[in-house]
Amino acid sequence: MASTRDIEERYKISKKNIILEKKLSNQVFQVISSKESSLPPVHTWNTPLNGDLDINIDREGVWRHEEDLIKRPSLVAFFSSLLRRDGDEYFLITPAEKWRISVDIAPFFIISAELENYAEQSAVRMTTRTGESFLVGRKNPLWLKKIAGEPNPIPLVLVRDNMPGIVSRPVYYDLISWATTSPDNTVSLESLGQTYDIGSF
Structure with a gap:
């Protein structure tokens, strides 16, 4: 059973993340409400840098704010x-603020892949931890990259806007099984x- 102190700490973390979410969401609501896409047009905003925000995305796409895990999937999806x-x-x-955050390797993490037919071609559909789905192809290429400190090259795929995602180990094994x-x-x-x-053998 959780102690009173544990409950208070969880409340503080939850309240802190909710405040951050409301602060940012209020700034983009009017922008995205008039757009067909659910993604705000971040590439069009020339917002000056405010500073560094203590948010980190680790190598498995897990978000932390001030070292506390951001558990709510909808909040992570909004931030992404x-x-x-x-x-x-x-x-x-946002149109009003710009904060630098830290990313260990890549901001997205691929949790599943499916092999399907698209326009009479074989296609691999990937899905990120935040629920974004896309087909691997010319717009979303796949590659291996050597990362300092990693014993083997890391499989990466371009998710969107020049931002890659790490292909999880189970998904990579699926890709190997579909490959020649x-x-x-x-x-x-x-x-x-x-x-x-x-890869190579």
């Missing part, structure tokens, strides 16, 4: 809709007519 990448840095941006192996032991995956090298 405000993400913008400028160079190698990531920001939460060439005589030189290169493992290649096809999606929407594009071929991606995803």
Whole structure:
């Protein structure tokens, strides 16, 4: 049974995240309410930098605010809709504020993939932890990247707006099972007519 102190701490964390959500959502509500897309047009906002916000996205796409886990999926999805990448840095941006946040490797995390037919072509559909879905292809390419401190290259895929997602291990194993192996032991995956090298044996 949770102690009174535990309950108070959970309340403080929840209240802190709700305040942050309301602060940002009030600034974008009028903008997205008039748009067909559910994603705000963050690429059009020239908001000056306010500073650094103590939010981190770890390598599995888990969000933390001041080291406290942000547990509510709808809140994480809302924050991710405000993400913008400028160079190698990531920001939460609204028409009124722009805050730099930290991202360990990539801001998105791929939790599932399906092999399907699209326009008479084989296609891989991926879904992120925040619920965004897309087809791997020319607009959303897949690649391997060597990351300092990691023993093996990390599979990445472009999710949107120059922001990648890490392909989870179970999804990567699915990709391997759908791929073909060439005589030189290169493992290649096809999606929407594009071929991606995803490993070697």
